[in-house]
Amino acid sequence: MKTCSEQPRNVVPLWHRKDHQMGSVVGTVMTHWTSLRRNGGIPRRADLDPQALAPALPNAFLLECPRPDAVRFRLAGQHLHHTMGMDVRGMPLRAFFEIPDRKRLMERVFQVFSDPAVLDLELVSDAQGRAVLEGRMCLMPLTGPEGRISRALGVLVTDGLVGLPPRRFRIRHQSLTRLAGRPDSTGATPIQPGQSAEPARPFQKRPTLRLVQGGLS
Numbered sequence: 337m338k339t340c341s342e343q344p345r346n347v348v349p350l351w352h353r354k355d356h357q358m359g360s361v362v363g364t365v366m367t368h369w370t371s372l373r374r375n376g377g378i379p380r381r382a383d384l385d386p387q388a389l390a391p392a393l394p395n396a397f398l399l400e401c402p403r404p405d406a407v408r409f410r411l412a413g414q415h416l417h418h419t420m421g422m423d424v425r426g427m428p429l430r431a432f433f434e435i436p437d438r439k440r441l442m443e444r445v446f447q448v449f450s451d452p453a454v455l456d457l458e459l460v461s462d463a464q465g466r467a468v469l470e471g472r473m474c475l476m477p478l479t480g481p482e483g484r485i486s487r488a489l490g491v492l493v494t495d496g497l498v499g500l501p502p503r504r505f506r507i508r509h510q511s512l513t514r515l516a517g518r519p520d521s522t523g524a525t526p527i528q529p530g531q532s533a534e535p536a537r538p539f540q541k542r543p544t545l546r547l548v549q550g551g552l553s
Contacts, residue, residue, distance in 0.1 A: 358472055358493040364392040365491040369476045378452055378515070381478040381487040392491055399429060399475070399488040401449050407442070407488075416492055421501030432473075432492075434463065437507050444512055445475065449485050452477040454513045459505035461494075469496040471505055477515075 368388040372379035381398070389396055397412035407429045409416070416424050420432070429445060430438040447453045459471035471494040478487035494503075 358470075358495055361392045361395050361493045362472060362474055362491055365389060365396055365489065366474060366476065369489055376516070378477050378479050378485055379489075381480055381489075384478075384489065395491050395493050397424075397490045397492065398478075399490055400480070401486050401488070404446055404450070407445055407449075410487070415494070419492070419494065419498055419501060419503050432505060434504050434506050437505075440507060444510060447512060447514075448475045448477050448488055451514045452485050453515060456511040456513070457507055458509040460508050461503045461505045463504065466503075467497050467499055469494050469498060469503055469505075471495070473505075 368385065369379055371388075372383050386393070392413075394413040394415045397416055398410045399407055400410045401407045409424045409427050409429065412424045416432075420427070424431075430442060433441050441457075444455050444457075448455050454477070455475040457473045459473060461469040461471065471492060473492045474490060476489045477485045478489055480486040
């Protein structure tokens with residue numbers, strides 16, 4: 337894999353740091369995603385196993401990218417609902433971020449689907465003098481039922497008191513790891529600018545994962 341990061345070369349990638357509970361939750365999700373990579377390809381969204389993700393379900397989420405300018409939550413664990421103070425399903429990912437950081441965020445998020453790549457963000461929420469809330473978000477590409485990279489598995493962990501929601505974040509550090517080789521051993525292709533991820537159809541497919549007991553199943 338080739339790593340593209342704004343951090344100096346001697347900085348250890350964020351997911352290599354031992355962040356105790358935060359790192360453990362992120363590690364659970366990343367380990368499961370990595371285990372599903374057949375021949376180094378991009379895992380299928382349908383192959384996600386709720387049992388393997390159980391310790392991280394409250395912090396896990398699924399994104400869909402029906403077109404390059406729209407990335408929204410399809411499913412999300414209870415920690416994300418708690419952070420925003422509402423059900424975030426159908427909400428754009430950028431809603432979790434302060435306005436000045438949204439353009440920078442979406443440029444990197446688009447690369448998750450187009451390169452494809454893994455994105456790791458170190459976050460902080462401290463606007464308007466509120467108590468500092470540290471955070472970490474990771475996004476990992478998935479192929480959707482149409483065979484394109486139009487889904488992403490994500491995880492958000494925080495350290496600190498959420499307090500009164502919504503809490504929105506600034507990006508403190510970011511690390512983008514481009515995945516080498518073909519996007520998928522089954523022939524899946526990344527989303528390209530101006531291209532829709534899938535044909536228009538009603539949003540009524542029964543998801544493999546569902547919200548239950550504070551997480552996804």
